[in-house]
Amino acid sequence: MGVAEHINWADAACWNGTAFDGGWNTRLAASQDVVEPATGQPLWRTGVASGADMNAAIGRAHAAQAAWAATPPRDRAAILLKAAALFEQHFDELALMIARETGGIIPKGQHEVREAVVLCRLAAALPMQAQGQVLPSTPGRLSIARRVPHGVVGVISPFNFPLILSLRSVAPALALGNAVVLKPDVRTPASGGFIIARVFQEAGLPAGVLQVLPGNAEAGEALVVDPRVPMIAFTGSPGVGRRIGELAGKHLKKVSLELGGANNLIVLEDADLDAAASAVAFGAWFHQGQICMASNRVLVHAAIAEGLKARLVGKATHLPVGDGASGQVALGPMIDQKQLSHFDAVVKDTVKQGATLEAGGTHEGLCYKPTVLSGVKPGMRSFDEEPFGPVVNLVTFGSDDEAVALANTSQGGLAAAVISRDVGRAMAIGERLNAGMVHINDQTVNDDCTNPFGGPGLGGNGSAVGGPADIDEYTRWQWWTVKAALPQYPF
Known part of the structure; x- marks a missing residue:
């Protein structure tokens, strides 16, 4: 050519x-x-x-x-x-x-x-x-x-x-x-x-x-x-x-x-925990969570919450962070000090509001450790805001209706996802979510370039x-x- x-x-x-x-x-x-x-x-x-x-x-x-x-x-x-x-x-x-x-x-x-x-x-x-x-x-x-x-x-x-x-x-x-x-x-x-x-x-x-x-x-x-x-x-x-x-x-x-806005990843109790943890980690931490489709909120059924949390803490502890161009790390630095300081304040304020810091929450220079917060609820900063940083916000629920209500406790968002072995049940939940894009048995960071891309409200x-x-x-x-x-x- x-x-x-x-x-x-x-x-x-x-x-x-x-x-x-x-x-x-x-x-x-x-x-x-x-x-x-x-x-x-x-x-x-x-x-x-x-x-x-x-x-x-x-x-x-x-x-x-x-x-x-x-x-x-x-x-x-x-x-x-x-x-x-x-x-x-x-x-x-x-x-x-x-x-x-x-x-x-x-x-x-x-x-x-x-x-x-x-x-x-x-x-x-x-x-x-x-x-x-x-x-x-x-x-x-x-x-x-x-x-x-x-x-x-x-x-x-x-x-x-x-x-x-x-x-x-x-x-x-x-x-x-x-x-x-x-x-x-x-x-x-x-x-x-x-x-x-x-x-x-x-x-x-x-x-x-x-x-x-x-x-x-x-x-x-x-x-x-x-x-x-x-x-x-x-x-x-x-x-x-x-x-x-x-x-x-x-x-x-x-x-x-x-x-942007809130993106919700819902994990039902019949999910394969190892596969779900991998999907959650990618959706929340890829490119340091600086993605408009990042899995901001991870809504997990109470019956499997401890198992998913343990797997995510293990990943957060072992994933290397550093110079992304080196080819030796999974997470690179955040874009600048202003963005890091904003994200760090969101994490610290959420802990002060009652969430538990399970992993991460620290940084060296602009390299922020992959972070896991449990016990996150509406009213907490990391639930209500788009963190735009590498954090998994674990939110528990007990029923499909509760999961939908929690996910829709926002002014709209770009992406949502539901993970379950029961595809019909997952689709029924997905149809009720206030999001521009919905993914069944995947995480929220998806784009094929051939798809309409957008969302309601804050999306x-x-x-x-x-x-x-x-x-x-x-x-x-x-x-x-x-x-x-x-x-x-x-x-």
Whole structure:
């Protein structure tokens, strides 16, 4: 396919203090070091956009969008396929970069790149799908409902899975004829933005169609309120999501909010305890629990609670924690001191409120030990809040109705799961759970890229990105009628 062999991905000179504007020509208002969580050492420097920088980037994207939308569908698809090939070709190098910048283990970095390949290939198929319908109408009139791009789509992405959570919006939005302004988290600007920029530059995306500029709240607010950006796709915390939803609503914009909330993993008394403990440990501790789908609450039937707790304590005691990029550990560091301090306060407050610390609860540097809390109940901080750290919150129940009531003691969430040998019983429980995604005999961290992804309440605004939802998200309806001649009217 003629993909590039020459890219030195670790050479950050091109993005040192600049935005991606189709090239690397625009200096941003400020710059700062990007620190590797495992070592505390700078990896590279990134520019930090101001509101004025963001306004200029929106102008460039707006100017480039019409020509991009007019590009033949096969040509847009070809660029997405070239991007997928580049991700695939440079798999190992990119996976290591992502692991180092995010504090993840190597398999986590590999997962992000593997999913990037899938996301680009799925997006490449979108331009070749039917983009509307012929509607019933009166004789002599052709009535068409067609899907058209929004124009400029603003994408604001987080630090935890930055490549996936940026690209899952960037790729379909581009494929469907939009220009994109991407604001990645300043802690992960390469994984969430500059890798994507370099891939699409090499793949032949026309200059201006994709703008990438890391920034903080000032830049994000400028993106959300600008009238030239009719849609915002945001992934992040419920608090920030509320603010974006408020601003977007005031400016009559479409908004896709994928947030967080409580995710409940229910373990019934007939479960295989060894298999259940493994699933719980992965769902709660993978990537240090910094996942919007993490198994925040583990609701376990009282009859097996002690057995499950013992197995989880054993795992917490023996799982190694350290530099994720070393290939020698199961958990890496948390993203930064602010995130660690917040999580540590949640654990300590929950213990003060009456929960029992069974394992963990300590850290060395940013490396927090996998933690097990038992006796967790509604009203305790780790039950009521999304901890966003490596903790299993064990909550006991005595009946299916009680399990459902406990799980639904929240304002909604992304994911839920039920583990049981009785699939029918598990499905009956799952149907009653207030979650956007439900998994039977699995943990809560799942995404195939082909599925709608979202949730009610604190999970977001109920809309979903991914798979069959992408055309709905990144285009809008436009109605056309055509007549051979102008009719006579009575006025």
